[in-house]
Amino acid sequence: MAARHDRPNIAQMNLAKNLCIAMSCIAFAFSMNSFGVSSQVDVIQALRDRGLWPEPPRRVRTATEQRAWRCQQARDERDLPAARWYARAAATVAEEALAELDAADFR
DSSP: OOOOOOSSOHHHHHHHHHHHHHHHHHHHHHHHTTTTOOOOHHHHHHHHHHTTTTTOOOOOOOOHHHHHHHHHHHHHEEEEEEEEHHHHHHHHHHHHHHHHHHHHTOO
């Protein structure tokens, strides 16, 4: 069965569009750099001004969401030392088990 060529390939079109945008960004950054604007922050800001620098959409968090985020951060900070200890202990146990397996090969 022959492939249908009358319908455009959406994936190829998106790839071409993204490649075109990327090339525009590179060319613009190069031109900015050649005109003496050497700061990366300046180049990114200029790209943002022209709509060439993608940014994820941002939404305003409610007070409840902010409170929940702060509570989660506090729990993460509280649990971090124990998690590090557990990771070290697990690595030690795994190394000992591997050493025993290596020793068993020579028996």
